[in-house]
Amino acid sequence: GYSIAFSDGGVANMVTGGLDRAFLAGMGIDSMSGTIPETVFMTFQMTFAIITPALICGAFADRMKFQSMLLFSGAWVLLVYAPIVHWVWGGGFLAEAGVLDFAGGTVGHSKAGVAGLVTAIMLGKRRGYGVENMAPHNLVLSVIGAAMLWVGWFGFNAGSALAANNAAGM
Numbered sequence: 258g259y260s261i262a263f264s265d266g267g268v269a270n271m272v273t274g275g276l277d278r279a280f281l282a283g284m285g286i287d288s289m290s291g292t293i294p295e296t297v298f299m300t301f302q303m304t305f306a307i308i309t310p311a312l313i314c315g316a317f318a319d320r321m322k323f324q325s326m327l328l329f330s331g332a333w334v335l336l337v338y339a340p341i342v343h344w345v346w347g348g349g350f351l352a353e354a355g356v357l358d359f360a361g362g363t364v365g366h367s368k369a370g371v372a373g374l375v376t377a378i379m380l381g382k383r384r385g386y387g388v389e390n391m392a393p394h395n396l397v398l399s400v401i402g403a404a405m406l407w408v409g410w411f412g413f414n415a416g417s418a419l420a421a422n423n424a425a426g427m
Contacts, residue, residue, distance in 0.1 A: 258306055258334050259299050262342035263290075271350040274343045293419055301416050302342070306334050309365040316373030319391075320380040333372060341368055360417050 260278035278284060281299065290298035310330035317326070344351040345358045358364050385391070393399055418424040 258339040259302060261335065261339035262302070263347045265348075266343070270348065271353065272344070273340045273349075274347055291419060298419065301419075304413070304416075305342075305361055305365055306338060309338055309361075309369050310334060312366065312369035313373040313376065316377040317380055319383045319385075320377070329376075337368065337372065338364075360414055 259281065260276050261274045264274040264277040266273050266275040284295055284299065286294075286296070288295035310333055313330075313333070314326065321329070340349075342364050343349045345356055345364050346352065351363075356363065383391070
């Protein structure tokens with residue numbers, strides 16, 4: 258996925274990246290991505306690739322088996338997320354058109370929202386909807402999860418500066 262998103266795709270570069278970095282080939286300890294080590298950049302981008310399918314999971318909770326969710330998430334990251342990342346952050350046609358996406362609203366949130374809506378429509382209602390009590394069961398864990406999300410949000414936004422500088426602090 259990293260290679261599809263951030264490597265040069267040759268003639269098709271505006272739509273998708275190539276496979277130059279498939280399985281992180283050629284990435285050494287001294288490889289740089291702008292002003293930071295490429296390994297750090299790749300890891301930061303991996304957090305986005307991991308969290309974006311998690312946004313979709315809320316739409317099909319209790320509607321899909323776990324194994325199916327894993328297959329869906331892996332396929333979605335490779336076939337949908339990585340090419341869109343290339344369009345906006347990897348030098349594709351949207352980047353060439355001047356589209357900016359500082360913290361993932363275009364690349365992650367909007368695409369995950371659409372994918373969640375389409376998946377929920379395709380799968381239909383949850384089993385037991387309207388019959389069983391589906392109230393949240395643990396308010397304390399919900400608050401802990403919200404706090405972790407809040408703290409992680411600060412890390413994402415600071416990391417979006419791709420440096421440990423004043424922009425990251427702000």
